[in-house]
Amino acid sequence: MNSPVIQDFSYDPFDPAVMADPLSYYRVLRDEHPVYYVPKWDVYALSRFADIWDVLARNDGTFVASEGTLPSSAVLGVHNTGPVSDPPLHPMPFHANFDSPLYEDVRRCTSGPLRPKPVTSLTDRIRRLANERLDELLPRGRFDLTQDYGGIVAATIVCELCGLPTELAADVLAAVNAGSQAQPGSGVEVANARPGYLDYLRPVVERRRAGTGDPVAIVDGLLNYRLPDGSGLSDVEAAVQMLGVFIGGTETVPKIVAHGLWELHRHRDQLAAVRADLDANVSVAREEMIRFCAPAQWFARTVRRPFTIHDTTMQPGQRLITLLGSAGRDGREYDDPDAFVWNRPIERLLAFGRGQHFCLGVHLARLEITIMVTEWLKRVPDFQVDPAAAERPPSSFQWGWSSIPVEV
Ligand code: HEM
Numbered sequence: 001m002n003s004p005v006i007q008d009f010s011y012d013p014f015d016p017a018v019m020a021d022p023l024s025y026y027r028v029l030r031d032e033h034p035v036y037y038v039p040k041w042d043v044y045a046l047s048r049f050a051d052i053w054d055v056l057a058r059n060d061g062t063f064v065a066s067e068g069t070l071p072s073s074a075v076l077g078v079h080n081t082g083p084v085s086d087p088p089l090h091p092m093p094f095h096a097n098f099d100s101p102l103y104e105d106v107r108r109c110t111s112g113p114l115r116p117k118p119v120t121s122l123t124d125r126i127r128r129l130a131n132e133r134l135d136e137l138l139p140r141g142r143f144d145l146t147q148d149y150g151g152i153v154a155a156t157i158v159c160e161l162c163g164l165p166t167e168l169a170a171d172v173l174a175a176v177n178a179g180s181q182a183q184p185g186s187g188v189e190v191a192n193a194r195p196g197y198l199d200y201l202r203p204v205v206e207r208r209r210a211g212t213g214d215p216v217a218i219v220d221g222l223l224n225y226r227l228p229d230g231s232g233l234s235d236v237e238a239a240v241q242m243l244g245v246f247i248g249g250t251e252t253v254p255k256i257v258a259h260g261l262w263e264l265h266r267h268r269d270q271l272a273a274v275r276a277d278l279d280a281n282v283s284v285a286r287e288e289m290i291r292f293c294a295p296a297q298w299f300a301r302t303v304r305r306p307f308t309i310h311d312t313t314m315q316p317g318q319r320l321i322t323l324l325g326s327a328g329r330d331g332r333e334y335d336d337p338d339a340f341v342w343n344r345p346i347e348r349l350l351a352f353g354r355g356q357h358f359c360l361g362v363h364l365a366r367l368e369i370t371i372m373v374t375e376w377l378k379r380v381p382d383f384q385v386d387p388a389a390a391e392r393p394p395s396s397f398q399w400g401w402s403s404i405p406v407e408v
Contacts, residue, residue: 011036011045013298013321014073016184019394022297023338026326035312041076043300043319044312047326049333049350051309056322056354063301063320064099069357070397071300071319073185080317083304089227092237094244096357099304102228103356106241109221111360113161114245119363122157126368129153130375138379138408145261145385145404147173150254150372157368158249162242163204163216172200176250177402182395197246201239209235218242248361252295255400256365257372260289262385262404263340270342275377282374285342286366287349289373292340294351295400297325324350325399383408 009032011025012018018025029036029047036045046052055063066084067075086098095106112118130153137143144151155169155176164172175196207213209223222238233241264271264285274281298321303314314320327350329337334344352359359365384407391403 009033012038012040013043013045013396014041014185016394019182019184019396019399022323022325022399023329026323026329029323030326030330030332035310037312041073041319042079042317043076043321044314045298045321045323046309047323047330049327049330049348052322052324052327052350053348053354055307055309055320056350056357059100059356061099062303062305062307064304065096065299065301065357066099066304067097067300067302067319068094069096069299069301076300076319080302083316084302089229090231090234090237092227092233093240095241096244100356106222106225107360109225110218110241110245112221113217114360114364116363119367122364123367123371125160126153126157126371127375129156130372131379134375134379142405142407145406146254146258146402147177149376150257150368151177151250153372154253154368155250157364158246161218161245161249162201163208163213163219164200168200172246173250175200176247180247180251180395180398181393182397184394197243198236198239201242201246202235205235205238218245244360248359249364251398252400253365253368253372255295255398255402256289256293257369257376258404259293259401260285260369261373261376262390262401263289263292264342265383265385267340267342270340274342278374278377281342282377283366283370286369286373287346288340288342288344289369290351290365291328291334291346291349293400294324294328295395295398296351297395297397297399298323299353299357322350324353380408 009028011029026047029045034046034048034051036047038045046055066086087093095103133149133152137148151173152169155173156166159166159169159172179197204216205219205223208216208219219238222233222241226232264274274285300319300321303316303318303320305316307314331337333348352362386405389405390401392399392401
């Protein structure tokens, strides 16, 4: 194994200082250590856009997510001596931990309602929800832009996708927020069932297995699925496969909407330019909001076959983390990457990942952001952010503005 040169600099994804603000670390990594080895976790960190772009495009079994796409320190602290095989079929963990074709087969069960056409049919529903929130929030004068606006809208759509009553949206939002809080030194393990999450999802599976209640495409697809050995998924196993939609659908979009709107209001000239033609411009600004504000910092893979990059060879069983948060700020890909520029050219984006694990919710995410930003700009002529009260909690996973108090 090659040992990259480490001068005085050190990077550890679970270091509290990194979790509080990773951006300055990313700059050094990209410039000095494009393949950075962290011995404690037997992990290589990739930080340059082009490297991550190429690595994630490999779909030939060189990299697998057999230890999860977001392993905690407890997982990474155990070092492997060779390739890690796929988990046993039962009890089935989140399907991302399997390689092809099982991974794709289970993913397909949950993907139907997230395809472009069904997502487009949600347009009026999302617009109505956004306006209902604004009807309630604007008279209040002061509220949390992240949680009270985008948070509730996104969680309501997740409830509808998962067959949950929409009255539970605020509870679902609070549960996912709490579950994603990372502890300094250890990170989060969101792919495994958090007891609270399954308490929401398992009853829906039980209900559909009993043949009662309205159809729920995601649940019904999972219940009809048969594994290669002919077995089906238990109630808990099916509920676990819904966690990606439950978590991914709830927590990312609200942070991007709120932070993106904050950036526009910080740059009054840009705000005026976007306002000049909302229908044409919000979808352009949305891409910059995603590049600049997307909170997910990295995802992991376990190496299954030797792989060499920048003269460093990774061995089977070692891990790779793709620093998507760094890729979005790479000056080799974007001019002046730390500036928010609503209409900058964005030819390539890694915020949704790439390749095998490419975000399943990409169409829904783009639609929700477009609608929520548009409706806000239509109805709110001006607002003030209370920056001292805004919160961006330290995290190895979701480093985003989870609270942005505003006054309208
Ligand atoms: C702008 C908002 C969003 C961003 C930036 C985002 C980002 C990502 C990224 C980077 C991945 C890949 C993880 C990896 O490579 O291991 C991913 C996966 C995923 N996302 Fe999203 N996401 C967003 C919104 C959503 C929404 C709205 C949903 C669902 C309603 C969703 C559901 C999922 C699921 C299920 C996966 C797992 C895919 C798999 O491994 O099969 N995401 N997301």
